[in-house]
Amino acid sequence: MSATTHDHLRFLDDPISLRITWDRLVSISEEAAATLVNMAFSSIIREVGDYSCLLMDASGSSLAQPKTSVPVFIGTLPATVRHLLAKFPAETLKPGDALITNDPWLGTGHLNDVTVVTPVFRAGKLVAFTGAAAHMSDIGGSLNMGSSRDMFEEGFLIPPSKLMIAGEVNQQLLDLFLANVRSPDQVEGDLHAMLAANQIGANGLLGLMEDLQLESVTPLAEKIHSLTEIAMRKAIEAVPDGRYEAAVDIGDYEGDIHLNVAVIVDGSNITIDYAGSSAESLFGSNCPMSFTYAYSVYPLKCLLEPHLPNNEGCFKSITVTAPEGSIANARPPCAVEMRNRVGHMAHAAIFTALADIMPDRVMGHSGSAPVTCDVFAGQFDDGRRFVESLCVNGGTGARPAADGIVTGFPGNMSSTPVELIESATPLLFLQKSIVPDSGGAGRYRGGVAQRMVIRNTSKYPLSHSMFYSRQKHAAEGVLGAAAGAPNVVAINGASLAKPVGRHDVLPGDEVTIQMPGGGGKMPVAERDLNAILWDVQEGYITEAGALRDYGVNLHDLKRG
Numbered sequence: 151m152s153a154t155t156h157d158h159l160r161f162l163d164d165p166i167s168l169r170i171t172w173d174r175l176v177s178i179s180e181e182a183a184a185t186l187v188n189m190a191f192s193s194i195i196r197e198v199g200d201y202s203c204l205l206m207d208a209s210g211s212s213l214a215q216p217k218t219s220v221p222v223f224i225g226t227l228p229a230t231v232r233h234l235l236a237k238f239p240a241e242t243l244k245p246g247d248a249l250i251t252n253d254p255w256l257g258t259g260h261l262n263d264v265t266v267v268t269p270v271f272r273a274g275k276l277v278a279f280t281g282a283a284a285h286m287s288d289i290g291g292s293l294n295m296g297s298s299r300d301m302f303e304e305g306f307l308i309p310p311s312k313l314m315i316a317g318e319v320n321q322q323l324l325d326l327f328l329a330n331v332r333s334p335d336q337v338e339g340d341l342h343a344m345l346a347a348n349q350i351g352a353n354g355l356l357g358l359m360e361d362l363q364l365e366s367v368t369p370l371a372e373k374i375h376s377l378t379e380i381a382m383r384k385a386i387e388a389v390p391d392g393r394y395e396a397a398v399d400i401g402d403y404e405g406d407i408h409l410n411v412a413v414i415v416d417g418s419n420i421t422i423d424y425a426g427s428s429a430e431s432l433f434g435s436n437c438p439m440s441f442t443y444a445y446s447v448y449p450l451k452c453l454l455e456p457h458l459p460n461n462e463g464c465f466k467s468i469t470v471t472a473p474e475g476s477i478a479n480a481r482p483p484c485a486v487e488m489r490n491r492v493g494h495m496a497h498a499a500i501f502t503a504l505a506d507i508m509p510d511r512v513m514g515h516s517g518s519a520p521v522t523c524d525v526f527a528g529q530f531d532d533g534r535r536f537v538e539s540l541c542v543n544g545g546t547g548a549r550p551a552a553d554g555i556v557t558g559f560p561g562n563m564s565s566t567p568v569e570l571i572e573s574a575t576p577l578l579f580l581q582k583s584i585v586p587d588s589g590g591a592g593r594y595r596g597g598v599a600q601r602m603v604i605r606n607t608s609k610y611p612l613s614h615s616m617f618y619s620r621q622k623h624a625a626e627g628v629l630g631a632a633a634g635a636p637n638v639v640a641i642n643g644a645s646l647a648k649p650v651g652r653h654d655v656l657p658g659d660e661v662t663i664q665m666p667g668g669g670g671k672m673p674v675a676e677r678d679l680n681a682i683l684w685d686v687q688e689g690y691i692t693e694a695g696a697l698r699d700y701g702v703n704l705h706d707l708k709r710g
Contacts, residue, residue, distance in 0.1 A: 158363040162373045171362070172374060175214035176459055178354030179205050182280065183216040186347035191339030192287035193570050194523070198541045198563045200263075201284035203347055205355055206231060207371040208240070208276055211462040220562060222493075223258065223283045224460045225444025230257035230265045231279055237310040240276050243269045246317030248345055251310045252289070254301065255482055259441030259489040261289045261305040266313060266341065268348035272356055278367050280351035282344040288332040288537050291487070293525060294652040295615040296403045296434040298485035304434065305487075306330040314345065332527065332537045371462075378463030383418035385454040386467055389507065391415050396503035397426070398626070400495050400520065401619040403433035403650050407477055407491060411499035422446045422500065424472035424479070436480030437492035443470045445493035449500050449560055453511050488617050490561070494519035497560045498626065501547075505628045514547025514596050514669030515625040516559045517634045522665065526655075528612035530576050538575050541566045544665030545589050545597025545634055547625060553681075554589060554597030554668035565600075576608035585635065585664060587695035590624075592631025592670025593677050598690050599635050599667040603660055611654045618649040620666040627669035632699065634667025674700055683707075 161167035182203040190196040202223035205213040210231030215224045233256040234249045251257060252264045262285050270278040291298070291305035298304045306327060312320050324341070328334040359367065397410040410426035430436050447465045451458070458464060472479035477492055498515040505512045524540040543565050546554040558564065568579045581603040590596035606612050616639065624633040639649035640662040655661055682702050685691040696702045 159369055161362065162369060168373065171358070171370065172459065174358055175205055176216070178351055178358065179203050179214045180216040180218065181354055182282070182347040182351035183219050185350045186282060186284070186343050189339070189343035189346055190284075191336040191343070192333075193566055193574070194285050194287055194539045194541065195340055195343070197570055198539070198566055200541070200563050201282065202227065203351060204281045205351055206279040206281060207367050208278055210235065210279060211371060211375065213367070213371055213374065213461055215460045221460060222444040222448050222561070225447055225465065226258045226440050227265060227281045227283055228462060229440055230283075231267055231281060233257070234267055234310050238312070243276060244316050245271045246314060247312055248314035248348065249310065250308055250313040252308045253310070254486045254489070255438045255440065256310065257440060258283055259438045259493065260486045261291070261301070261307060262286050262487070264308065264341070264344075266344040266348060268345070268352055270352040270355060272359060272365070277359070278352070278355055280348040280355070282347050284340060284344055286331070286340060287336045287539060290330045290332070293527060293613060293615045295525065295650065296488045296617040297651045298434045298487055299432060300485050301483040304485060313341070332535070374461055375463035375466070378458060378461055379466045381458055382455055382464055383467050386415065386418050386420055389415050391417065392507075394503040394507065396499045398495050398498045398502070398515070399623050400491055401622060402431055402435050402491065403617070406623070407431065407435055409478065409492060409495050409499050411496070411503055413500060413503045419467050419469070420450060421469045421471065422450070424476060427472065428477040430475055430477060430480050430484055434485035434487035435477065435489065435491040436484040436486045437478050437489040438486060439472060439479045441489050441493045442472055442478045442496065445496045445560060446470045446500065449497035453504065453508060490520045491617075491619055494521055494560060502626070502628060509629055511550050512628055512671075513549055513559075514554065514590055514592070514594075514627050514631060514671045516547045517544030517597065517599060517620070517625040517666030517668040518546055518558045519560060519625075520619055521558060521561045521563060522616070522618060524663070525615040526575055526577060526612055527615075528576070528608060529610050531609050536575050538571060539566065540571055542600070542602065542663065542665055544599050544625075545668035547668040548590070548592055548594035548596050548627070548631065548671035551594065553595040556584065556597050556600055576606065576612075578605045578607050579603070580605055580660065584689065585667070586689055586692045587699070588635035588667035589690065590627045590632040590634040590668060590670035591674045591677070591699040592627050593672035593674075594631070594670060595677070595681075595685065595690070596625065596627065596631075596634045596668030596670045599665045601662065601664040603662050605660045606655045606657055609657050611656050613652055614655050614661065615652040616649055617651070621649070625666050625669040628671050630673040631670030632674065633669050637666050638662065638664035
């Protein structure tokens with residue numbers, strides 16, 4: 151092959167040109183994400199952001215992901231594509247096809263998250279895939295959150311299938327799916343939004359290939375993956391070799407889950423091993439390995455190379471293992487609806503394990519984990535029915551060198567806007583406020599909790615499904631700091647001893663939901679006095695809390 155043949159690939163060896171191309175890939179993925187958000191019917195995609203869009207090469211290896219989407223799905227979407235290719239080999243795919251599945255063990259870990267993948271063709275040749283994973287507003291099942299005894303009670307399973315065949319919707323599959331969900335209009339609208347997002351991503355990728363005269367994205371993918379892997383391995387090599395262990399506990403539907411982790415650093419490789427964790431649960435907290443993997447590599451990337459754009463090369467130096475049949479590597483057909491009980495707690499165990507050797511990088515445990523998504527279902531006074539998800543965040547753990555905030559971590563989903571819930575349901579928010587003295591005390595304070603009081607204004611009872619895990623196990627601090635405040639859930643002022651599963655909210659009843667505060671970082675005695683005074687001024691702590699948690703008597707200061 152002559153040198154002239156490779157002229158169009160010279161940009162790969164020019165750092166500036168390569169970075170522009172790399173940024174363009176990210177921009178294309180963000181345009182796809184904007185399409186999904188703007189076209190989505192459900193609030194959990196449109197407002198909360200429980201979705202991801204991905205550009206992948208012809209083997210399914212990830213190339214780029216939007217900055218705004220759920221970062222963990224970059225750990226599941228490529229694996230899903232490979233499973234889909236096992237069912238539908240590349241040579242059998244045609245332009246206009248689109249593949250779909252929500253099999254927990256082939257992708258995102260539970261039935262509500264549906265993955266749609268579109269093959270991208272250039273001059274009749276398969277050159278790439280675009281993919282979207284998103285949480286459906288309903289998937290069928292019992293709505294008794296976390297109580298299921300197997301996957302079959304949790305909703306509708308879509309095996310690897312074709313959603314589009316040569317440009318036409320597979321209507322038989324779609325009709326079967328929509329007949330098994332409570333909000334078919336929302337679900338169908340979201341599926342079409344995912345297809346549109348994939349097409350926008352495909353158009354952008356094909357435009358880039360045309361501009362760069364690329365017949366294949368493989369050379370670009372190999373270059374990006376190689377550079378990213380080198381950067382990650384360099385970051386790992388800076389961590390002292392060794393075996394670092396920690397464990398965390400979290401509430402299950404009944405009893406507790408124990409998550410044990412060993413982080414093993416060996417040169418430029420890291421292994422995360424969950425041996426010693428709880429066995430599979432009888433209920434819905436089981437976590438398929440795909441989800442455990444994704445939520446293990448993500449916090450490591452946050453520690454090691456947080457500014458590097460997400461792609462396949464980030465994770466080639468990381469191995470994740472868990473004993474088969476454990477809570478972190480559950481087998482089908484275990485119930486897995488609440489698999490985030492485990493996945494979202496991986497960061498806590500990993501950060502604690504590495505706190506002593508990476509004290510400047512770790513965070514306190516997050517009160518936003520496990521993420522909570524309450525489901526309200528019922529009817530308006532005129533008989534119209536609704537199903538709506540209420541996602542709410544607590545306080546994050548204290549950040550590497552700053553206080554925690556009220557937001558999602560390790561998931562990056564937003565809280566559902568009050569105005570949206572009030573417009574879509576007969577629910578009235580009487581209060582939504584931060585909770586003083588709820589963030590774990592330390593040199594850096596954990597993010598404070600938030601409290602909501604919600605009234606059922608309908609003349610009918612509503613169903614409220616929930617799964618709260620931090621009554622006994624608050625978000626812990628690291629490096630000598632205190633834990634955040636625990637969950638509180640109450641009905642008409644009476645706290646629920648076991649706020650999991652489904653219960654009725656009668657007309658006029660008021661539900662109080664208080665999310666957990668985040669854990670602090672480093673000893674309380676090291677907190678700056680001005681930071682304490684600012685916290686009191688802003689309402690994050692009270693004067694009584696300043697005295698109790700920090701030993702600062704504001705009355706004495708005022709007299710002085």
